[in-house]
Amino acid sequence: MPRITTIERFILDRQPEYAKGDLTALLYDLALAAKVISHKVNRAGLLDILGEAGAVNVQGENQQKLDVYADGVIYRLCDHTGRLCIMASEEHEDPLTIPDHYEKGPYVLVYDPLDGSANIDTNVSIGTIFGIYRCLDWTTRGRIEDILQPGRNLVAAGYILFGSSTMMVYSTGQGVHGFTLDPDIGEFLLSHENMTLPEPPQYYSVNAAYFDRWVAPVQQYFRWLQGRDGSDAPDLSARYIGSLVADFHRNLLKGGVFCYPAEINKPVGKIRLLYEAAPLAFLIQQAGGYASDGKRSLLDIVPTTAHQRVPFYIGNRLLVEKVEALLAEAVVR
Numbered sequence: 594m595p596r597i598t599t600i601e602r603f604i605l606d607r608q609p610e611y612a613k614g615d616l617t618a619l620l621y622d623l624a625l626a627a628k629v630i631s632h633k634v635n636r637a638g639l640l641d642i643l644g645e646a647g648a649v650n651v652q653g654e655n656q657q658k659l660d661v662y663a664d665g666v667i668y669r670l671c672d673h674t675g676r677l678c679i680m681a682s683e684e685h686e687d688p689l690t691i692p693d694h695y696e697k698g699p700y701v702l703v704y705d706p707l708d709g710s711a712n713i714d715t716n717v718s719i720g721t722i723f724g725i726y727r728c729l730d731w732t733t734r735g736r737i738e739d740i741l742q743p744g745r746n747l748v749a750a751g752y753i754l755f756g757s758s759t760m761m762v763y764s765t766g767q768g769v770h771g772f773t774l775d776p777d778i779g780e781f782l783l784s785h786e787n788m789t790l791p792e793p794p795q796y797y798s799v800n801a802a803y804f805d806r807w808v809a810p811v812q813q814y815f816r817w818l819q820g821r822d823g824s825d826a827p828d829l830s831a832r833y834i835g836s837l838v839a840d841f842h843r844n845l846l847k848g849g850v851f852c853y854p855a856e857i858n859k860p861v862g863k864i865r866l867l868y869e870a871a872p873l874a875f876l877i878q879q880a881g882g883y884a885s886d887g888k889r890s891l892l893d894i895v896p897t898t899a900h901q902r903v904p905f906y907i908g909n910r911l912l913v914e915k916v917e918a919l920l921a922e923a924v925v926r
C-alpha cells in the first residue's frame with residue numbers, strides 16, 4: 594500500500610525546529626479554512642436551488658455571496674489564534690486588525706478569499722490565494738507597514754484550488770508541495786511533492802480579446818508565443834480559463850506562461866500585487882520559474898497600497914524573460 598501523508602504530518606515533519614509553532618499552526622488553520630470553503634463551494638449550485646425555495650439556510654441566515662463567505666471563514670479562523678498581527682483581504686478596503694481582546698502574533702496574512710469570482714456562477718474552477726509575512730515590529734499590534742512588504746519578504750505562500758477536486762498548494766521556501774482533499778475522510782493528502790515547472794513548456798495563457806489594447810511590444814510578444822513572424826518560441830498551445838488560480842495551477846503542472854499585461858488605457862493592468870501576484874511569484878520561483886511586471890522581478894516590487902495592481906507575467910523563465918526583453922528594446926528604440 595502506498596504511504597499516505599496528511600498535510601498536518603507533512604507540515605510538522607518539514608518545518609525546522611524553530612518554526613514548529615505559529616507558522617505551522619497558521620498553515621494548518623488555512624487548510625481548515627480550505628475544507629470549510631470547499632464544502633460550501635461544492636454545494637453552491639444546490640444552495641441556489643434551495644435558495645429559490647426560501648433564500649434562508651438552515652441556520653436562519655440569508656445566503657451570502659461565496660466570496661464574502663470565504664473571506665469571513667478565513668478571518669474568523671485566524672483572528673483569535675494569537676498567530677497574526679494584522680491581515681489584508683481583497684474583500685476589505687482597509688487592513689483587518691486583530692481585535693484588542695485577542696493576543697497578537699508574529700505573522701501577517703494577506704489573502705484573496707475567492708479569486709476568479711466571475712466564474713462562480715458558471716461552475717468553473719475558482720481559488721483562494723494567500724501570502725504570509727513576518728510582522729516588522731513585534732512590539733506593535735500590526736500596521737500598514739507590516740502589510741506593504743515586497744514579495745521577497747514572504748515566508749510562505751500558497752493557494753487553494755476548488756476544481757474537479759480541491760487542492761492546497763503551498764511553499765515555505767523549501768519547494769512547492771500539493772495536497773488533494775479526500776472528501777470522504779476530510780483530509781488533505783500529499784499528492785504532488787516538490788512540484789517543478791516542466792521543460793519544454795506547453796501553454797500560454799492570456800485573454801487575447803484584449804489584443805488591441807496592448808502596446809506594440811506586448812502584441813509582438815503575443816505573436817512570438819503563437820510561433821508567428823519567424824518566432825523561435827517553443828511550440829505552445831493556448832489555454833485561458835480566466836480564473837487565475839486554475840490557470841496558474843495548470844501551467845505549474847504542464848509548463849507555460851500566464852500573462853495579464855498592462856493596457857494602453859489601464860497601464861497598471863488588473864492583477865493585484867499583494868495578494869495575487871506576489872504569492873504566486875514566490876511559488877513560481879520555488880518551482881524554478883520567474884514572475885515579472887514586464888520590467889523587473891515581481892518579488893522586488895514594494896507595494897505602496899494594499900490593493901495596488903500590476904502587469905503580470907509568470908511561468909517558465911525563458912518565456913517571461915522574452916517579454917522583458919521586448920519591452921526593454923522598445924524603450925531603447
Ligand code: FDP
Pocket residue numbers: 708709710711712800835836837838863864865869
Ligand atoms: P475575476 O475578475 O473573475 O476575479 O484577478 C481577478 C481575475 O478574475 C483573475 O482570477 C483572472 O485571471 C482575471 O481576473 C480574468 O480577467 P479577464 O476576465 O479580464 O480575462
